[in-house]
Amino acid sequence: MSAPARTGAPALCLSDAHTHPGTPEELSERCEGAVLSLICLTCPPQAEAFLAKAARPYLIPTAGLHPWKAASFSLEEMKPWLLACPVIGEIGMDSVWCDVPLKLQEDVFTAQLELAAQWKRPVILHTKGQEKTIAAHLRRYPNRYLVHWYSCESGLEDYLALDCYFSIGPDVTWNPAVRAAAARVPANRLLIETDGMSAVRWAAEEAPSPETPPETVRGSLERTLAEVAAIRGLTPKQAGILTRQNLTDGFLLGKSV
Numbered sequence: 345m346s347a348p349a350r351t352g353a354p355a356l357c358l359s360d361a362h363t364h365p366g367t368p369e370e371l372s373e374r375c376e377g378a379v380l381s382l383i384c385l386t387c388p389p390q391a392e393a394f395l396a397k398a399a400r401p402y403l404i405p406t407a408g409l410h411p412w413k414a415a416s417f418s419l420e421e422m423k424p425w426l427l428a429c430p431v432i433g434e435i436g437m438d439s440v441w442c443d444v445p446l447k448l449q450e451d452v453f454t455a456q457l458e459l460a461a462q463w464k465r466p467v468i469l470h471t472k473g474q475e476k477t478i479a480a481h482l483r484r485y486p487n488r489y490l491v492h493w494y495s496c497e498s499g500l501e502d503y504l505a506l507d508c509y510f511s512i513g514p515d516v517t518w519n520p521a522v523r524a525a526a527a528r529v530p531a532n533r534l535l536i537e538t539d540g541m542s543a544v545r546w547a548a549e550e551a552p553s554p555e556t557p558p559e560t561v562r563g564s565l566e567r568t569l570a571e572v573a574a575i576r577g578l579t580p581k582q583a584g585i586l587t588r589q590n591l592t593d594g595f596l597l598g599k600s601v
């Protein structure tokens with residue numbers, strides 16, 4: 345493991361509650377930089393390719409048939425990969441960024457919610473444009489839920505009432521809905537994420553006054569952490585320890601934190 349660059353201050357304790365395999369360089373940075381990362385595998389070929397490789401430190405695989413892929417693969421094909429991972433997801437519904445029929449998305453989503461509840465495995469949720477419908481389904485399947493990158497102007501209360509975890513995305517620097525979530529989530533449910541470096545670059549391009557995207561996973565998480573810390577009245581160091589502990593002890597292990 346290579347030592348962090350000497351800047352005078354110790355490196356922040358970092359975690360990424362939601363990301364994807366990304367490039368080999370991105371994965372290596374996570375392993376070598378001790379960035380605990382939940383790597384979401386969204387369809388059978390991706391899960392098969394990732395899980396065929398030896399386990400690597402700091403990388404935790406999670407698997408779920410993603411709403412964008414709900415028409416391309418069956419749940420039966422995905423099931424062995426769900427069984428192989430300690431967390432189910434990301435799963436959910438999306439009426440903004442894909443045109444997969446919603447009824448099909450909903451059937452695939454609820455079947456996976458049922459399996460997760462039966463197997464007692466926590467779940468990562470993708471809620472884009474379907475926030476109300478998804479919250480209604482969650483009430484039928486009590487479990488531990490992580491809402492990834494919540495960016496809706498309304499509906500946050502439903503998920504707060506369900507005691508969900510929330511991972512704050514890289515547009516927390518400018519997106520009012522994401523900033524509102526960062527401010528309102530209980531301290532013991534607060535997490536951070538990149539959703540992968542391509543999403544980090546997208547978030548920087550979408551900013552009202554364009555931002556220079558961070559070039560590294562560490563750079564992105566440090567930026568998000570600094571922003572979340574400022575919103576919450578914490579130091580980045582405190583926010584780093586808090587979000588990592590919420591991820592390991594809270595979301596992954598189900599201990600009360």
Ligand SMILES: [Zn+2]
Binds near residue numbers: 362363364384434539
């Ligand atoms: Zn994602």
